[in-house]
Amino acid sequence: MIYDFNTIMDRSDNYSAKHDEAAKKFGREDIIPLWIADMDLKTAKPIIDAMIDRANQGMFGYTSRPERYFELVKEWQKKKNNWDVDVNYMSHSTGVMPMMCHFMREFLGKGEKVIVQPPVYSEFFTAVEDWGGELVYNPLEYIDGDYYMDFDDLEAKAKQGAKYLIVCNPHNPVGRVWTKEELTRLGQICLDNGIMVISDEIHSDLILWDNKHIPMASISEEFAKNTMTCISATKTFNLAGLQVSTTVFPTIELKEKYEDVQGRLDSKRNNCFSLVSNMAAYEYGEEWLEQLLTYIEGNIEYIINFCKENIPQIKPNRPDCTYLMWLDCKDLGLEGDDLVDFFINKARLGLNDGRSFGQGGEGYMRLNVACSRLLLEKAMNQLKEAIINK
Numbered sequence: 001m002i003y004d005f006n007t008i009m010d011r012s013d014n015y016s017a018k019h020d021e022a023a024k025k026f027g028r029e030d031i032i033p034l035w036i037a038d039m040d041l042k043t044a045k046p047i048i049d050a051m052i053d054r055a056n057q058g059m060f061g062y063t064s065r066p067e068r069y070f071e072l073v074k075e076w077q078k079k080k081n082n083w084d085v086d087v088n089y090m091s092h093s094t095g096v097m098p099m100m101c102h103f104m105r106e107f108l109g110k111g112e113k114v115i116v117q118p119p120v121y122s123e124f125f126t127a128v129e130d131w132g133g134e135l136v137y138n139p140l141e142y143i144d145g146d147y148y149m150d151f152d153d154l155e156a157k158a159k160q161g162a163k164y165l166i167v168c169n170p171h172n173p174v175g176r177v178w179t180k181e182e183l184t185r186l187g188q189i190c191l192d193n194g195i196m197v198i199s200d201e202i203h204s205d206l207i208l209w210d211n212k213h214i215p216m217a218s219i220s221e222e223f224a225k226n227t228m229t230c231i232s233a234t235k236t237f238n239l240a241g242l243q244v245s246t247t248v249f250p251t252i253e254l255k256e257k258y259e260d261v262q263g264r265l266d267s268k269r270n271n272c273f274s275l276v277s278n279m280a281a282y283e284y285g286e287e288w289l290e291q292l293l294t295y296i297e298g299n300i301e302y303i304i305n306f307c308k309e310n311i312p313q314i315k316p317n318r319p320d321c322t323y324l325m326w327l328d329c330k331d332l333g334l335e336g337d338d339l340v341d342f343f344i345n346k347a348r349l350g351l352n353d354g355r356s357f358g359q360g361g362e363g364y365m366r367l368n369v370a371c372s373r374l375l376l377e378k379a380m381n382q383l384k385e386a387i388i389n390k
């Protein structure tokens with residue numbers, strides 16, 4: 001079927017964090033919220049149908065996960081990424097970040113180090129620090145309009161010892177899909193220094209144009225044994241409110257230890273809607289996903305062209321993946337809180353402050369373009385107007 005992504009969706013009765021928490025976050029009611037990473041777009045019909053069928057059963061007791069559940073994840077990874085992943089290494093979680101937080105709480109000692117690569121998804125910072133770990137920063141380098149990993153710096157820091165490295169693969173917010181060469185170099189440095197890799201691949205189904213996602217653990221058997229991979233259909237199919245993800249562990253031993261923690265926290269089961277929605281997504285969601293990616297590519301092109309023609313002071317990136325754009329606003333001549341204040345109170349737009357992603361985020365704003373193009377047009381015209389009247 002042909003999906004309509006153009007209609008502006010009404011989320012006023014949707015208990016949406018992006019909309020309902022915007023006034024509190026940005027301090028005013030009249031902003032267009034383009035921040036938190038979910039979509040103002042309807043998911044695939046087979047997913048909605050699966051949930052309606054489940055709702056119509058009217059019984060919502062404890063849920064048993066069928067074997068087919070993880071087999072579908074396996075088949076999806078094989079088809080999309082040519083990754084042969086063994087279902088015996090997979091485990092359920094109530095989301096990538098809940099998983100990472102549980103993991104850090106149990107398997108990171110006080111003061112142990114975790115390497116991260118800012119500017120990067122800020123919850124990595126809290127997942128480490130909230131549980132007593134120490135962050136070590138290996139900032140990305142910005143060279144000729146794109147971001148790269150700084151391997152010399154990584155090598156030096158890895159030698160000083162760390163327990164884990166969290167790689168955002170592909171990367172939020174800079175939109176890089178890492179190449180096999182880059183991931184191999186990163187993985188080898190970690191192996192050489194006894195650092196386990198946590199590869200957050202939640203954005204890996206949202207690959208744009210002719211880019212190719214490489215699962216870290218698919219590179220070699222050695223890497224698979226040193227990598228914990230976080231995957232989820234929630235970012236792909238706009239199901240984040242169902243709170244579910246899959247972790248592929250490097251060893252059965254570590255998986256069992258993690259599942260023991262989940263058992264003690266009494267959170268080892270799927271809720272019934274996360275179960276049926278994920279199965280429908282992996283089995284029947286591809287047609288929707290293909291159309292979605294084309295629409296997102298169109299939105300990205302629209303933003304790039306609009307800025308070039310109307311507001312050259314703002315330089316958007318052209319992400320390889322996902323629906324988050326990284327806007328270089330340094331030529332606006334506004335710094336720190338003044339830049340954020342300008343977006344909120346002059347342009348009346350709710351974007352993420354680049355500084356929240358850590359080092360390298362100053363002067364940037366993150367824009368979520370997973371919405372109707374008509375809404376983006378409205379937002380960009382508000383921005384243009386605000387810049388003219390600045």
Ligand SMILES: Cc1ncc(COP(=O)(O)O)c(C=O)c1O
Binds near residue numbers: 098
């Ligand atoms: C890189 C990354 N990891 C994890 C998450 C959150 O995942 P979950 O909702 O499964 O906790 C996000 C959400 O934006 C993200 O961008």
